Every structure is written in C-alpha cells, then in structure tokens.
Amino acid sequence: MSVASADVHGVVQTLTQSSNTLFLLLGAIMVFLMHAGFAFLEVGTVRHKNQVNALVKILADFGVSAIAYFFIGYWLAYDAHFFADAQTLSQGNGYELVKFFFLLTFAAAIPAIVSGGIAERARFYPILIATFFTVGFVYPLFEGIIWNGNFGVQAWFEHRFGYGFHDFAGSVVVHGVGGWIALVAVVFLGMRKGRVRAGKHTNFAPSNIPFLALGAWILCVGWFGFNVMSAQTLDGISGLVAMNSLMAMVGGIIASMIAGKNDPGFIHNGPLAGLVAVCAGSDLMHPIGALVTGAIAGVLFVHVxxxxxxxxxxxxxxxxxxxxxxxxxxxxxxxxVFGQTALGGLGGVSVVVQVLGTLAGITIAVCGAIIVYGAIDFFSGLRLSEEDEFNGADLAIHKISSTSED
Structure with missing residues (x-):
C-alpha cells in the first residue's frame, strides 16, 4: 500500500469512527431524554402531594444507576471496565465510552419503570438501594446473557434450535425485565391507603393529564433513538426499524383508543405499549406485522x-x-412470530427460542427482585408510614410541595 493510500485509509477510518461515535452519542442523548418522559408520565398520574417525589425519584435513580452500572453492571455484562488511563479509554474517538453511555440509559430505564409502579407509598433511600442492586447485578446478568453471549446460553440456543434469542432493542432485556421487577416491588409494597373502600376498589384519577401527555410524547420521540440507534453504528442503521417502530406505535394508539373507550390515560399509554412490544423484532418484521404487534399490545395493556x-x-x-x-x-x-419469512419478515428467528428466552428473562427478573426487595423490606422496610403516606411523599420526604401555599 502506498503512502497516499495509507493516508486515505487512515482518514476514512478516523471519519468512520468519529461518525459512529457521534451517531451513538446522539442515540444516548435521545434515550437519556426519555427519562424526562418517565418523570412527567408519573407526575401527571400521581396525586398532587406526590409530584415532587416522582420528579426527584427518577433523577436520583439515574444517578445511582450510573454508579452501579459504571463500577459493576457493565463489567458483569460485557467483561469491560474503565480502570485504565484516559488516553487508553479515548481510543477510537472514545466510541467505547459513548457505548457505555448509551447502554447506561437502557439500564437506568429499569428503576424508571419500577418507579411508576411503586409510586405514592415507597420510602426514598431503601428504593435507591434497590436500584443499585437491580442495575448493578440483576439486569446486567440477563443483558450479558442475551447481548454478549455470556454463560453459553445463546450458543446452546443456536446449537439446539438453529437460532439464538433475538431482542434487537430490548423488549425483554430492558422492558420485560423492568416490568417483572416492578411487579415484585409492587407486591411487596401492597396497596395504597384508600384504594379499597367499603369492600370496593376506588381508583385515583390522574392529577394532571397535560403532564401525563407530555411524558408520553417525550417517550414516543425518544423511542426512535432507543430502537433505531440500537444498531450502534451508522452502517447498521435501518429504515425498517424506524418504520416498524412507527407502525407499532400507531397500532398501540388506535387499539388503546378503541379498547379504552377514548380514555386519555389509555390513549397516551397505548403508543408506549406498541413501542415496548416492537423493540425485539423491529429490525426483522414487516411493517404490517409491527402494526399488529402494536395493536395487540395496546389491547393487552388496557384490559390487564x-x-x-x-x-x-x-x-x-x-x-x-x-x-x-x-x-x-x-x-x-x-x-x-412476525419475524418469519412466511409472514413477510426477514427470518433468522425461532418461535420456540423466543418463548424460552422470554421465560428466562422473566425468571431472572422475578428471582432477582425477590432477593433484592425481600432483603431490603426485611432489614429496613420499603413503605412509608401511614401518616407519611397520608401527608404525601413530597412533604414526608422532601419537605416541600409541588404548589405554592401562597
């Protein structure tokens, strides 16, 4: 290779590396912004006396998640750490550092998901301790199995069934694991006071529909970074992922509107249900398959x-x-199902493996959550006192309300 050719090759390589770094950085920022969506969705749903706590909890969870994932979780999932000098870490335009940032925003979605389930009656610091352990150990255990081939599970799937477990952007790895961890936490905490009156269930109305809607919109926009930029490099980007995300979102909107009888809470959560469901197969489904996937998710959410x-x-x-x-x-x-070539998909996926992998994610999430939340509940308790719950988490924990007393 001539000197000129070598120079051109070096320039092209540097440009490619820097472009990929910028691409993934933009994705990380978009997913980071989704945490504001989580916050406002919760703020708009909980009662006024718990709105400050919802905002603080999401941001504090992100900070704890970053520490847990930086020192433990990322290392556990990918056998990579940051105990090196800055010059070594910044090689390749710092692509590996930005990759950590991108994957951190996924990991931090776990406590953000849990937060919405346990709202209005959870103690502050015990929940942050739970965040540390779920993000540091439980989530990366399954993340590493699926996205890094740890423990030979994916290799066994491929050997036994011909294909590995396919989860392009985290339907199961992120959302499924987060949702099932949340279920365990919700069960440990029990019902909010006043939810059952005279033997009948009473539902608390959302406190602020505009805030709820704002949270849903932020999440919907950020989700295109969540899904599309899961390719992690420019040469891996696919318009099919964007199109399928769009169609699943639309399917969720329409289905939840009909099944939820025009309820604004359901209509604004419907697109999120569709987007959650399409993450796994967004890179291989036909858009019509994505539409059906999102619609089924919308109906599933409303009725359950x-x-x-x-x-x-x-x-x-x-x-x-x-x-x-x-x-x-x-x-x-x-x-x-919809990744099969017979249904217009790109193929390369097995229904049996998808079921087994999904069950594995649920098992790890539930078992890990029982250990974490069970231990914290035993040693310190997870729930606010009855008086603090009545007064609201804003005053009980943060000594301030969301509205002026003037």
Missing amino acids: FTYLQNKTRIDDVLGVWPLHGLCGAWGGIAAG
Missing part, C-alpha cells in the same frame, strides 16, 4: 391494567407491569 385496578390487590399505579412486563414479553414472542 383495568383488571388489576378493579379486581385485584396489585396496586400498580402507572400499570408498568402490563405495559412493560407483559407487553415486553409479548414483544419477545412476537419477534419470533
């Missing part, structure tokens, strides 16, 4: 959340288990 609120003692405030846990599980299976 309604049943939980009116017929059970599972007090999931934002419905994060049906939205993320069940729709995430459906998304893992849907990738195996």
Whole structure:
C-alpha cells in the first residue's frame, strides 16, 4: 500500500469512527431524554402531594444507576471496565465510552419503570438501594446473557434450535425485565391507603393529564433513538426499524383508543405499549406485522391494567407491569412470530427460542427482585408510614410541595 493510500485509509477510518461515535452519542442523548418522559408520565398520574417525589425519584435513580452500572453492571455484562488511563479509554474517538453511555440509559430505564409502579407509598433511600442492586447485578446478568453471549446460553440456543434469542432493542432485556421487577416491588409494597373502600376498589384519577401527555410524547420521540440507534453504528442503521417502530406505535394508539373507550390515560399509554412490544423484532418484521404487534399490545395493556385496578390487590399505579412486563414479553414472542419469512419478515428467528428466552428473562427478573426487595423490606422496610403516606411523599420526604401555599 502506498503512502497516499495509507493516508486515505487512515482518514476514512478516523471519519468512520468519529461518525459512529457521534451517531451513538446522539442515540444516548435521545434515550437519556426519555427519562424526562418517565418523570412527567408519573407526575401527571400521581396525586398532587406526590409530584415532587416522582420528579426527584427518577433523577436520583439515574444517578445511582450510573454508579452501579459504571463500577459493576457493565463489567458483569460485557467483561469491560474503565480502570485504565484516559488516553487508553479515548481510543477510537472514545466510541467505547459513548457505548457505555448509551447502554447506561437502557439500564437506568429499569428503576424508571419500577418507579411508576411503586409510586405514592415507597420510602426514598431503601428504593435507591434497590436500584443499585437491580442495575448493578440483576439486569446486567440477563443483558450479558442475551447481548454478549455470556454463560453459553445463546450458543446452546443456536446449537439446539438453529437460532439464538433475538431482542434487537430490548423488549425483554430492558422492558420485560423492568416490568417483572416492578411487579415484585409492587407486591411487596401492597396497596395504597384508600384504594379499597367499603369492600370496593376506588381508583385515583390522574392529577394532571397535560403532564401525563407530555411524558408520553417525550417517550414516543425518544423511542426512535432507543430502537433505531440500537444498531450502534451508522452502517447498521435501518429504515425498517424506524418504520416498524412507527407502525407499532400507531397500532398501540388506535387499539388503546378503541379498547379504552377514548380514555386519555389509555390513549397516551397505548403508543408506549406498541413501542415496548416492537423493540425485539423491529429490525426483522414487516411493517404490517409491527402494526399488529402494536395493536395487540395496546389491547393487552388496557384490559390487564383495568383488571388489576378493579379486581385485584396489585396496586400498580402507572400499570408498568402490563405495559412493560407483559407487553415486553409479548414483544419477545412476537419477534419470533412476525419475524418469519412466511409472514413477510426477514427470518433468522425461532418461535420456540423466543418463548424460552422470554421465560428466562422473566425468571431472572422475578428471582432477582425477590432477593433484592425481600432483603431490603426485611432489614429496613420499603413503605412509608401511614401518616407519611397520608401527608404525601413530597412533604414526608422532601419537605416541600409541588404548589405554592401562597
């Protein structure tokens, strides 16, 4: 190779590396912004006396998540750490550092999901301790199995069934795991005071529909970074992912509007249900398959959340288990169904493996959450006192309310 050719090759390589770094950085920023969506969705749903706590909890959870994932979780999932000098870490335009940032925003979605389920009655610091352990150990255990091939599980799937477990952007790895962890936390905390009166369930109305809608819109926009930029490099980007995300979102909107009888809470959560479900197979489904996947997710969310609120003692405030846990599980299976070439997909996926992988994610999430939340509940307690719950988490924990007393 001539000197001129070598120079050109070096320039092209540098440009490619820097472009990929910028691409993934933009994705990380978009997903980071989604945490504002989580916050405002919760703020708009909870009662006024718990709005400050919702905002603080999401941001504090992100800070704790970053520490847990930086020192433990990322290392556990990818056998990579940051105990090196800055010159070494910044090689390749710092692409590996930006990759950590991108994957951190995924990991931090776990406590953000949990937060919506346990709202209005959870103690502050015990929940942050739970965040540290779920993000540092539980989530990366399954993340590493699926996205890094740890423990030979993916290799066994490929050997036994011909294909590995396919989860392009985290229907199961992120949303399913987060939703099932949340279910365990919700069960440990029990129902909010006043939810059952004279033997009948009473539902607390959302405190601020505009804030709820703002949260949903932020999440919807950021989700295109969540899904499309999961390619992690420019040469891997696919318009199919964007199109499928769009169609699943639309399917969720229409289905939840009909099934939810025009309820604004359902209509604004419907697109999120569709987007959760399409994450896994967004890179291989046909757009019509994505539309159906999103529509089924929208109906699933509306009916399961309604049943939980009116017929059970599972007090999931934002419905994060049906939205993320069940729709995430459906998304893992849907990738195996609508990814088949017979249904217009790109193929390379097995329904059996998708079911087994989904069940594995649920098992790890539930078992890990029982250990973490069970231990914290035993040693320190998870729930606010009855008086603090009555006064609201804003005053009990943060000594301030969301509105002026003037």
